[in-house]
Amino acid sequence: MDDRKLLASIRTLIGEEETADDCAAFPLGDGRVLVSSTDMLHETTDFPQGMTEFEMGWMSVAVTLSDIASTGASPSQVLVAVGLDRPERLLPFMEGAVSCAETFGAKVAGGDIDSHQELTAVTTAFGIVEERYCCRRSGAQEGDKVCITGVPGRAQAALDGRAEYSRFLLTPEPQVSAGQKIARAGASSMMDVSDGIVISLYDIADAAGVGIVLDESAFPLFEDSGYAKTCFLFGGGDFGLLFTASDAVLEQLDTEYTVIGQVVAGDSVRMGDEVLPRKGYAHVWGA
Known part of the structure; x- marks a missing residue:
């Protein structure tokens, strides 16, 4: 469990x-x-x-x-x-x-x-x-864009032995200023991704009763490789902020972010036609 x-x-x-x-x-x-x-x-x-x-x-x-x-x-x-x-x-x-x-x-x-x-x-x-301005997980609405701050995956890479990314793992920086700007601009939902992108997307989708479709070509990866994509989607330890917002909100948002998908009707997180597994960092008890 x-x-x-x-x-x-x-x-x-x-x-x-x-x-x-x-x-x-x-x-x-x-x-x-x-x-x-x-x-x-x-x-x-x-x-x-x-x-x-x-x-x-x-x-x-x-x-x-x-x-x-x-x-x-x-x-x-x-x-x-x-x-x-x-x-x-x-x-x-x-x-x-x-x-x-x-x-x-x-x-x-x-x-x-x-x-x-x-x-x-x-x-x-x-x-x-x-x-x-208080942001919660549960406000995502169909048509909202799905966005991320930073470049998730580097902490997982450091955990896997990539020493050049060790600072992202050992002294992570909570995105306090970005969170304030995102909330005040009117984001519909927000959470951090310390447990991983995909599992956090499911948290947001479940809380709002929606689905999410990701645009693989838009992912901000630390390098152009399948390994970096896996770290981005499922790696833990990063402190980026995952949020949803309308186009009107994004037009006035004064912080760096990347649009990686869209909120849609449904109950899954998909990348193209592939339904992604609910996988990320978790404490586990038992076998």
Whole structure:
């Protein structure tokens, strides 16, 4: 069982709306929304082998800020809880965490430390966004264009041993500024692609009850190869923003992006006549 299926099993307890996005949203009553997200990372399953403690701290904060970015919010505070196998690892880990938070406009405001058999981090981030601009996964409409920021696939290539792309894997950069511009322009849906493009497209399509058709010729690949296309579609670890928007919105959008497809009637993600598998990064339990 993977994490998406496991999450579905508790939706009757928590609620469909509360589990439909990477961020929880709390209206503040003044036209603004407080958004929050939590992530857990383990050394043996989530941090690439050979990472420094500084890089682990940076990544721990970055993954959560990327969720905040996908709503269009401005990050404000981050809480960091760390389980440590050796106490001397705390300072360089926190130096990375603080550096990432401050780089993207947030402050580490507290957390917790404990002993653990491996380095494990739980980060919770908060952000503020005007309610009218708060982006969710569920708003895609037929006729919208499907767009991506950046060049997804490079983090997966680094994980596969391509050292020239290692910075995209080890110190990823949440797209905070781009997320704000996309949301304020009026995008109909948005999420980050840390789990992979295709599986994220299915999340957007399922949330809106639509289908998506991709234009293979438009993919922004890091090199012209079948390998790069596979990394682009199914690789994890990238922090680009996947969003849908009308032509009118795109005409006024002042950030770099690539149109890679269109929202259509249906319930699948296709590339030409090929229905793409629901495949991407996932935690898996059992055989």
